Amino acid sequence: MVGKYLVMIYDNEAKWAEAGPPAEEANHLRHQEFAQANGAALRGGAQLGGSDSATSIRSDGNGGFVVTDGTFVETKEVMGGYYIIEAADMDEALAIAKQVPSPMGGVEVRPIIN
Amino acid sequence: MTLTPAEVASAIEQAHHQEWAYVLAATARVAADLDLAEDCVQDAYAKALVHWQAEGIPRRPGAWLTTVATRRALEQRRRSAVLERKLPLLVPDPVDNDPQDGGTGMFPDDRLRLVFTCCHPALSQESQVALTLKLVCGLSSAEIAKAFLVKEATLQARITRAKQKIAKTRIPYHVPRVGELPERIDAVLDVVHLVYSVGSTAKFGDQLSRPDLARRGLDLARMVHLLLPDSAEASALLGHLLLTQSREAARVDDAGRLVLMQDQDRSQWDGELIAEGLELVEVALGQPPVGRFGLLAAIGAVHAEARRWEETDWDQILGLYDLLLARWPSPVVALNRAVAVSYADSPEAALEVVRELIEDPALATYPYLAATHADLLRRTGQWQAALTAYEEALTFTDNAVEAAYLNQRLDELRSR
Structure with missing residues (x-):
């Protein structure tokens, strides 16, 4: 029996902007290396558009919606990508999550409930 | 020979103290569910009360209790398999690495798994402490709540949340892999240290220490040392x-007053x-x-x-604090180092260190900062400033014995 986990990558976008395209390219390579090394555990993953491309939708409490520009919660670090991994247990999931490249922030691990 | 109920009760109390962790740890592996394991172990202790009275105290109480508890756990699991459980189970070890003989010849010693699961870094430290006291030491929620001055309902909710996180995120019931071991051992030792510290100097109440909790901390430290030699x-x-x-017996005099290390009767x-x-x-x-x-x-x-306070090698103590502060910096260590400075160098030099620490928000309500500051001011003859600092320390102190010591110092200063 195994479990699935969502690994959310949180990054400081300002730091990326400062570092520029060469740093982003280097990071792409690191993600490719990560994916190759952990291919057996990976069930999905993607990079997301920046927070300036985010749109949030909240219920207005009367059956309608309020659509706003921006992320759902405003924070310094925003979710910039994710992986779905499969692992025997939390220790294995954390060991894989520690290898996810996230030089401008870190990751959050959540179990996916079946 | 028939046993008196008192003899049976005392045997059970002893088995509760000495065998709880062993019995629960073995049962948890079979039950694959911490709540179920706890219920089964409670039930086994209740059964012991009846059986031991009738049949005598078994030669290996721990093995007896484990047999009874695991048997019930297996029955319950079979029954719930029919009912189809919704909650994920405690993740067992896929390979039973080194099932050592726990001394009973019957069950492997699973206590390490239990300790590492309770002290998993994915749990908050307060949850780690509560789970360890509940599952490893067998304390009741009421006892733990009292020790940490929180409502019992709050403490119970904390334990429930922690157990749910263990189940939902599949925190495994195993000893960590070698690569993770040092970090994971550190987390366990931090919890044990915290339990002892809370017992050794009570934050509140009319006793300087809580000997029951300090003893639990010592027992835990012994157990962890035994399991990780x-x-x-x-x-x-x-x-x-x-x-x-x-030094415990020398910390308080016959009248119940605090005795500082420098004044303690070392015999x-x-x-x-x-x-x-x-x-x-x-x-x-x-x-x-x-x-x-x-x-x-x-x-x-x-x-x-x-052998005497005057013979204390303060240079060596200061050197050790320097190493500690360089590698594991913390404001509390920095404050203790300042005390070493006051004896290795001078109270004036220590005062300069303490003045910097007063700026640190992490220590804003730490009673020993104001108390240390006050002592240094007193030792350098700054009576008025010392008085103010002792008064400040008093406002942060909820322990009656420590408060009495500070009041005594205040009286001395006021009568100058």
Whole structure:
């Protein structure tokens, strides 16, 4: 029996902007290396558009919606990508999550409930 | 020979104290569910009350209790398999690595798994402490809540949340892999240290210490050292706690007043605990690099080796604090180092260090900062400032024995 986990990558976008395209390219390579090394555990993953491309939708409490520009919660670090991994247990999931490249922030691990 | 109910009760109390962790740890593996395991173990202790009265106390109480508890766990699991459980189970080890003989010849010793699961870094430290006291020490929610001055409902909710996180995120019931081991052992030792510290100097109440909790901390340190004999830090922590505990009888006088280390009657220090502690410190220091508890234990050893206060080797203590502060910086360590500075160098030099620490928000309500500041001001003859600082320390102190000490100092200063 195994479990699935969502690994959310949180990054400081300002730091990326400062570092520029060469740093982003280097990071792409690191993600490719990560994916190759952990291919057996990976069930999905993607990079997301920046927070300036985010749109949030909240219920207005009367059956309608309020659509706003921006992320759902405003924070310094925003979710910039994710992986779905499969692992025997939390220790294995954390060991894989520690290898996810996230030089401008870190990751959050959540179990996916079946 | 028939046993009196009192004899049976005392045998059960002893088995509760000595065997709880062993019985629960073995049962949890079979039950694959912490709540179920707890219920089954409680039930086994209740059954023991009846059976031991009728049949006598078994030669191996722990094995008897484990047999009864695991049998019930298996029955319950079979029944719930029919009902189709919704909650994920405690993740067992896929391979049963080294099922050692726990001394009973019947069940492997699973206590390490239990300790590592309770002290998993994915749980908050307050949850780790609560789970350890509940599952490893067998304390009730009411007892734990009282020790930490929180409502029992709050404490119960904390434990429930932690158990749910263990189940939902599949925190495994196993001893960590070698690569993770040092970090994971550190988390366990931090919890044990915290339990002892909370017991050794009570934050509130009319007693200086809570001996029951301090003893639990010591028992835990002994158990962890026994289960991890190769860990230098586990040896060091036990050594550190034993050396601290060795001074226990001298910390309060016959009238219940606080006695500072400099005024303690060292003949009251427990020689046996000191001897055992020093031996452990030597073992720990023989395995460099020396860890955090190794350094703390070494400081305790310097105190233990001084026959009189005046013979204390403050240069060595200061050196050890310097190492501690360089590698594991914390405002509390910095404050303790300042005390060492006051004796190795001068109270004036220590005052300069303390003045910087007063700016640190992490220590804003730490009673020992104001108390240390006050003592240094007193030792340098700044009476008025000392008075103000003692008054400040008093406002942060909820322990009656410590408050009485501060009041005594205040009275002395006021009558100058």
